[in-house]
Amino acid sequence: MANVVLLQSPPPKFEELQKKIFKKEALEFLANLHRTFDEQIEFLYSNRRRRMVEIQASSVLEFKNSPERSDKSWNIAPLPLRLQNRHVDLGDVSASNTAHFVSALNEDVQGIQVDFDDGHCPTWRNQLLAFQNINLAVRGKLPGAPLTITTCPVLMLRPRAWNMIEHNILIDGKEAIGPLVDFAILMYHNAKKLYEANSGPYFYLSKLESASEARLWNDIFVWAQRELCLPQGTIKACVLIENIVSTFELDEILFALRDHSLGLNCGIWDYCASIVAKFGHRSEYQLPDRNKYVNMDRHFLSSYLKLVVKTCHARGAPATGGMAAAMLKPGTDGTDKESKMKISKILEAKLKEIDCGVDGFMVYDTRVAPHVNELWKKHGAMPNQISRKFDYVITAQDLLSIPTGGVTLQGLKHNVAISILFIYYWLAGIGHFFYSGNVEDSATAEISRYQIWQWIRFAPALEDDPKQRVTSQFVEKTAANFAAHAHKNLCRSSAERKRLTAARYMSLELFLSRNPPEFITTYLNDNHKFRTLHNKALLSNL
Structure with missing residues (x-):
């Protein structure tokens, strides 16, 4: 029997439900x-640590002069029919929220980002619920959802990123x-069903930092397909370019x-946060008020989007824009x-992405989808x-040209509020x-707390x-004022007050x-407060 301890x-x-999901097989x-893959994953972690030291020592990033880059003859493998049109995906859909997941399955969109990462909080209960709801949906047995997976939007399953450890499971100690x-x-519960329905398995891969990490995922795909007797190439995955290094x-x-x-795929706020994470100790990389000065019209972000689109289309691959969070x-x-005004603003921004050549993007609010x-x-x-080809010349300087601008009181207050509320809800087991x-x-x-850290630094x-000036004392006062306001409007019980x-x-x-x-989710996932709130501390050796 596998040496696995829950x-x-x-x-x-x-x-x-737990016995069924974590059955012996x-x-x-x-x-x-x-x-x-244990040894390769340990190398991934050590490689990330080494790269961080190197970047902070030199603050230099350059494009590789690799055979893959210089060879213009190769393309990615042809896409299955269901993946050739993904104009609209619903983003941040945690399958642990049954009502939201069911609603998404009934929407007129091409795909659903079924999220175990940015918009999901991985409590044990949430994990079990999410696995169960996905299993039921794939089999047409989820109440209120379509009776066959072929009539649903495509499930784009997004596992947690490499920074996340599952503290609730031990494997070989x-x-x-x-x-x-x-x-x-x-994969174990759903891959064959999805394959038989010509509907997957398909994935989003978060927070990759390098081609070596992509190769690791590719090796994992090859191994899993062989173990489950699926044709090689069945799995398809969209990589989220959320880290400046991966660009x-x-x-x-x-x-x-x-x-x-x-x-x-492009993800603006994780991407901006990664710039602060890698270069934020230097004043020339101080990122200004994001609500006022940071958007896709800025040179460093428009260059990033253009480079993603250009590279994808040159290789016969789709390029996906970001999510409309309004x-x-x-x-x-x-x-x-x-x-109407808000919808008009969303459409104006998304039209710019279409004009840049993106093949799709995400929205959260289903009312915006039509x-x-x-x-x-x-x-x-x-x-x-994909047939639209571009000859942009994007340089390292284009990607690292931080926009000018300062800090507003409203911007500071907003970042403080988002940071506190995200942690508040995470401690409650809610990911967005x-x-x-x-x-x-x-x-x-991520970008909110990083900006405040950087502003205090400079x-x-x-x-x-x-x-x-943005000092530690001023930030502490701002946080105290927000907490006092939230205490009156958000907290109804002693547990909520303690959590705030x-x-x-x-x-x-x-x-x-x-x-x-580097990652707020690592900090929270490893924190004793979170683990105490959601840990029954009982061993079950299955």
């Missing part, structure tokens, strides 16, 4: 996957790797996954004046725009939340009050850290 007892009424598949757990369980290896990433590639007011059908569908009908009647008309997840929390003056207090002080720890953790 460190969590099942939540009430989840006993049979599934555990053996999971254990064998870990044993096969070592904590399991979060993305391998998600991938193994999803310099786009050709190499596509080549590494060429038999399994579903192109590349939300309409609850209860509105989108016909009121305020909603309007985006109409936009595609008017401006992109073909399934994709709504604030000031937008859906917020780990990507926006103490810029506020644009609207030049006498006031914890979120405030954990945020301050991130803001003031000498060497901040």
Whole structure:
């Protein structure tokens, strides 16, 4: 039997579900996957640490002069029919939220980003619920969802990123790797069903930093397909280019996954956060107020988008834009004046991406989806725009030209609020939340807390009050004021009040850290507060 220990007892009424999901054969598949790739994953972690030291020492990134880049003759493998048109995906859909997941399955969109990463909080209960709901949906047995997976939008399964450890599972005495757990369980239970329905298995891959990490995923795909008797190339995966380092290896990433590639995706806030993570100790990389000065029109981000589109199309791959996070007011059908203005703003931004050549993008609010569908009908009647080729010349300087601008009081307050609220909701087991008309997840929390850390480091003056600099004392006061306001409007119980207090002080720890953790989800997932709240501390050796 596989040497796998589940460190969590099942939540009430989840006993049979846990036994079913983590049945003996599934555990053996999971254990064998870990044993096969354990050494390569350890090398991945050590390589990331080494690269961080090198970058911070030199602050230089250059495009590789690789055979894959210089050889213009290769393309990715042809895409299955269901993946040739992905104009609209719904983003941040955690399958642990049954009502939201069911609603997404019934929408008129091409795909659903079924999320175990940015918009999902990996409590044990959430993991079990998400696995179960996906299993039921694939088999047409999820109440309220379509009766066959072929009539649903395509499931784009997004496992956790490499930074996430699964503390609730030991394999051969070592904590399991979060993305391998998600991938193994999803594949074991659903891969054959999805393949037989010509609907997968398809994946999003988060936070890759290099072509070597893409090659590791490719090796994992090859191994899993062989173990499950699936034809090689069945798995397809879209890589999210959310790290500044990966932008310099786009050709190499596509080549590494060429038999399994579903192109590349742009994610603005994780991408910006990675620039601060890698270069933020230098004042010339101080990122200004993101609400006022950072958007896809800025040179460094438009260059990033253009490079992704150019590289993808040159290799016959689709390029996916970012997610429209704006939300309409609850209860509105989108016909009121305020909603029309917000929809118009979303469509204006997405039309710019279409003009740049993207083949699709994500939205969160399902009420926006029909309007985006109409936009595609008017401006992109073909399934994709891969035939559009571009000859942009994008340099390293283009990608690293930080926009000018300062810090506003409103921008500081907004970043403080997002940081505190993300931690507050994570401690409650919720991976995304709504604030000031937008859906917020780990990507926006990442850039928010990183910006505050960087502003404290360089103490810029506020644009609207030049006498006031962003100091640690001023940030602490701002956080205290927000917490007092949230205490009145958000907290109804002593548990919620304690959680808000914890979120405030954990945020301050991130803001003031000498060497901040690279990922906020790593910090939270490894934190004793989170683990205590969601850990029953009972062993079940299965």
